[in-house]
Amino acid sequence: FFESCPGHVGSRDTMKLVDLRDKDDDWDYDDACVEIRDGFRWILPYYKEHEFRVSNPQPGDTVAAVFRKKFNTARSVSKDIAKGKYRRVAIDGTDEAITDEYMPAEDGMVIRYSVHVHEPPVTADPIPIVYEDAHCIVINKPASIPSQVSPPFYRNSVLGVLCSQERSRAGQRLKFLSIIHRLDLPTSGILMIGKNNEAVTHLRQAMNGDGGSESELPTRKHYVARVKCNFPDDQITVNKRLWCKTDARRGAGEVRVRYLEDGEDPPPDHDWVKSARTMFRKIGYDAETGTSTVNCWLATGRTHQIRVHLLSLGYPIVNDPDYGWSASKKTKKSGIQECDMQKCADCGCSYIVNPLRLNMLYLHALSYGQWEGPDGRDEPCGCPEGCGRQDPAQGTYAFHCPPPPWL
Known part of the structure; x- marks a missing residue:
């Protein structure tokens, strides 16, 4: 479990691999559906089946209402029900079409539905592996590829792309993979x-500590960002609470986070309020572009924490579509910022046909770990490919990746 720097990548022979076979994993698929065009990785449209069980419905809940609540979406399902895409599953596994969206929802009812999936394209660049041993893989995630498998990304998620790389290398697939933490889609x-349950448990405990909502992280997280204007020379520490309200109108999983000034209360319908602390120190200023590069150290790990705290200081990240000064009220839930759209003749949904540029945020996770340098902060080793080390006996780890090209 322990490998010291500068052993950038552990032995590839230690990877847990099994022969490729059909399984119902979101990221286990036939590579014949993948196309590489113009620097983008495309997934050909396909149908995907889902099942969910109705649990403790409220009196008067219909099938359509339960679906909207479960997936936190305001979109109508009437057209899908009319097309027979929703089916009730019997105990013996057979199903029958649901033809009435006002059908009462019953506790224990199993609903099966199919979706025509149009996955947005992501960068075709391979995912660099910074560190690897028998228990974990640490990667330098490219911007535009989502960390987690969630609609509309399945095969173009980190796990989907990484497993495709391994099949190309050895004709086999990874047996077990689980994301330890997450990065926002446009963040690199x-x-x-993790490669096994023990590693996932160990690394999550090492990263989150006791898991208390008000506690600071035992893991030092070092990011770099490019922000608007000339950032102050002195180190700045921001202690501002954050609150969040999920906006169902923007789709399931779409959240906007706001900061609270001292003494300010959140609106009554908020989802959560948490303390947050971030330290910032300027690296340099580019007078030509009017932007600064900034070191960011997280003491707590909240959703969009760095982005919101920089906005609260008046120095938002240069190209942040959600928290920049010119943030749009509606942003695309995809890895693409500018694109041409076309409507699918099969399902009627709009999908990307001509991406112009990737959704790349000037925010990069440079290092994660438990260590101290001469000034009490992390001390990157300077390895051009990145490196890592783990010592489970001490419960410590440290992983570094190269700086981004824009730094």
């Missing part, structure tokens, strides 16, 4: 992936 940098 360190991402840890």
Whole structure:
């Protein structure tokens, strides 16, 4: 479990691999559906089946209402029900079409539905592996590839792309993978992936500590960002609470986070309020572009914490579509910022046909770990490919990846 720097990548022979076979994993698929065009990785449209069980419905709940609540979406399902895409599953596994969206929802009812999936394209660049041993893989996640498998990304997620790389290398697939933490889709940098349950438990405990909502992280997280204007020379520590409200109108999983000034209360319908602390120190200023590069150290790990705290200081990340000064009220839930759209003749949904540029945020996770340098902060080793080390006996680890090209 322990490998010291500068052993950038552990032995590839230690990877847990099994022969490729059909399984119902979101990221286990036939590579024949993948196309590489113009620097983008495309997944050909396909149908995907889902099942969910109705649990403790409220009196008067219909099938359509339960679906909207479960997936936190305001979209109508009437057209899908009319097309027979929703089916009730019997105990013997057979199913029958649901033709009435006002059908009462019953506790224990199993609903099967199919979706025509149009996955947005992501970068075709391979995912660099910073560190690897028998228990974990640490990668330098490219921007535009989502950390987690969630609609509309399945095969173009980190796990989907990484497993495709391994099939190309050895004709086999990884037996077990689990994301330890997450990075926002447009953010690049360190991402840890466990290969077995023990490693996942160990690394999550090492990263989150006791898991208390108000506690600071035992893991030092070092990011770099490019922000608007000339950032102050002095180190700045931001202690501002964050609150969140999920906006169902923007789709399931779409959240916007806001900061609270001292003494300010959140709106009554908020999802959560948490303390947050971030330290910032300027690296340099580019007078030509009017932007600064900034070191960011997280003491707590909240959703969009760095992005919101920089906005609260008046120095938002240069190209942040959600928290920049010119943030749009509606942003695309994809890895693409500018694109041409086309409507699918089969399902009627709009999908990307001509991406112009990737959704790349000037925010990069440079290092994660438990260590101290001469000034009490992390001390990157300077390895051009990145490196890592683990010592489970001491419960410590440290992973570094190269700086981004824009730094």
